[in-house]
Amino acid sequence: MNRTLRILPLVLAALLPPAPAAAGDPPGSAPIATNAQELALGKTVESLLDYAKARNPEYIAMQMEAEAVQERVYPVGALPDPVLRIELENVTNYGSNAGPNILPGRVGDTKYTLMQALPFWGKRDLRREAAESAAEAAQGAAGTTWTEQAARIKTSFAQYFADVRLIRLTREVIDLIDRIERITQARYANGLVPQQDAIRVQVERTAMRNELIELEMEQHHMQSRLNALLSRPSHSFLAEPERLRPLPAMASLDHLALEDRLREKNPQLFADDARIRTAEKNRDLAYKNRYPDLTVGVIPIQTRNQVNELGLMLELSIPLQQESRRSQEREAEKMLDAVRARREATANQLLADLSENLAALDAARRMEQLAQTSLLPQAELTFQAALAGYENGKIDFATLLDAQRQIRKARQDIIKTQAEQQARLADIERLIGEEL
Template sequence: MTAGQSAKTRAGAAGRQLAVLVAMLAAGVGVPVLADDALPGRDVQSLLAFAREHNPEYAGLRYEADAAAERVAIAGALPDPKLRTELMDITRGGEQSASLSPSRVGSTRYTLLQELPWFGKRDLRGEIAELEAEGAQGRAFGGWADIAARIKTAYAQLYYLRQSERLTQEILDLMRRLEKVAQIRYASGLAAQQDVIRAQVEQTGMHGELIALETEQHHLQSRLNALLGRPAHAALASPEQLRALPDPARLDFSALEEKVRVRNPLLLAEESRVKATGKSRELAYKNRYPDFTVGFVPNQFQNAVRQWDLMVELNIPLQQSTRRAQEREAEALLAAAQSRLSATATQLLAELSENLAGLDAARRNEDLLANSLLPQAEATFRSALAAYENGKVDFATLLDAQRQIRQARQSRIRALAEGQARLAEVERLLGEDL
């Protein structure tokens, strides 16, 4: 066997090993890396459970809702009564020096006062407070839905970055092997030195990409930790898998449109605002009528109470221009709340349509990549590898085939992450998981 034949034999053996390696790499995205069970992040549910307990933004919204609920009792309560004490004729007609003792003055009047609003005003104030509490609760739920969507999207992005890093590392290993093949062919005089150099350049570029991916992961983990209420540098478990997408039959726009109208937290909050504004308008019209103050007055003469009085006081609603302005203000606020409700519903349904279309596109794109483009890219690479071993194509053609596999797999991972992000937005609009 000549030296050239020996070199060709070694190159062929290396090529066959590479073909087996490529087949293994193309079989899937990669083997999951096991993470510490104590750390959140293995799946999105662990992140959501942690955030529900520790996210400070959501905690603030819950406390605001609790505060609004307590205002219901305050709004419907009567104001505290007042006690007034009057010492009459403290010198008893000049017979004595001034005295502050009730038994030594001419008389002492004790007045117990209670303010009473016009009939129905207390009930309206209580109903307004209840509706505002419902709105605060809706805003808390809406805040959580937004936080959960951000966590789900960030988790999908982190999964994409981790899988991209793993893919880049696998392709880097493949390029090292291709470099060895090129070195063998160069040593045998079957290829130019440029092939070896190009393989090395490709590896250098991949090292740069790994640095960029590592930096992006660091930034994303910091944002995730902020959503979880954890220190920015706290460790997170490696994401293992994405959630399965719902069956397309469950993503019918008409059915989900009705759910959005009934369950969306922001719409519920806006509806509560409209109702509360309507009650405020009724209260503004009731301000045309006076409020009362009733009083019970025992009068003490020296050491005995010998006289009892009753009193009624009311305010006179003479400032009609002020009241008409208040009524017009209430009407305008009600119209504004109704317009805001309509605009919110329109915007949410537009977002629902957009995200459902995006979710369907991501699903179909992933299926196309997995079942068509990726197998085609694998076949192209195998053909290019065999042709390069036989000297029928140059190294640039082999690199192009390798890039096609890499791009197909990266595109598939990106489509999976995009589907998860779209699903998170749909669930945010629904206010519940699908």
């Protein structure tokens, strides 16, 4: 009875949920944060997303490229610059006593031709519309970049959260094993258990310390990955995560509704639709090239110091190279077919990914529920029975260790399935292009 009372605190320690870890910087982080924002950075995934959206270099680069492409719209639809031509006739002053000259008032005649090229009707509009669609495609590419970066941040944060919780759990298990070792040593000294029990508990503690080292290394890697996504030095401070995002209700995860949202909101499909419109405008422009472009001009003619004549000019390009134009038209048609096929392939892949992630999210949710409601309580009861049997000499120490491992595995499974659900949720939000 006395021995049972001594071991009772160990049973309670094994069954109670993990206690919060002491405050302090995670391994590998910088020792000091400089302001309130950095002190809070890392506690929630929302703080990381807000920070990254203003600083992630890849997203900023794509935004700048989209803005650069937008600046092409006006020049493409504008008229070309006018051309001024000056022609000096009889610069030798043949037939007069004056010598050669190149001044307009001292030659025979000077023609000033001011010309303006005018593309055939509709060509400027098609070029402008094609440029606008290209700008929309660039904006869609920037949106795709952000959704991908946000998904990486969410997934890395979930793993970071899991690593911190697993480290806490492992340290608690090591403390429990240390207490069990003291009891085993006392029982061995009294001849109640063989020496093998004392050796096995030491082996178990060493294995747990090795696992702790691996987890701390994984936590450091997650910190470095998150800092890279935030465009910060890899050793910068990150606070320990406090909570995961709440999961949406199952009613909001209707497969058909999410497919509709994907088709409407996904930035990749948005960019592909814009590329299709660009290809359609380029095709129409290729057919418009069958018609000639115009150039009109005004020709004032100066004789000595007076402008006493005025001429008009009209210039037409002659589209004689018909085979060349037919090739350009076929090229534009094929490019349009290719963009449409690529859009269909992208949509099919995105829908398949959505289905896969929805199934994985549901499986992870059910696995967590099973571990919470069945596996963990069963493991706790098994440990209680094993502890009582070990105290009474009815079971060996290996059975007690196995029971303790079952509790640890059940808790690890709960933490890992929570992280898996967050990763799947991040992928679903990446696919539909918005938060759930």
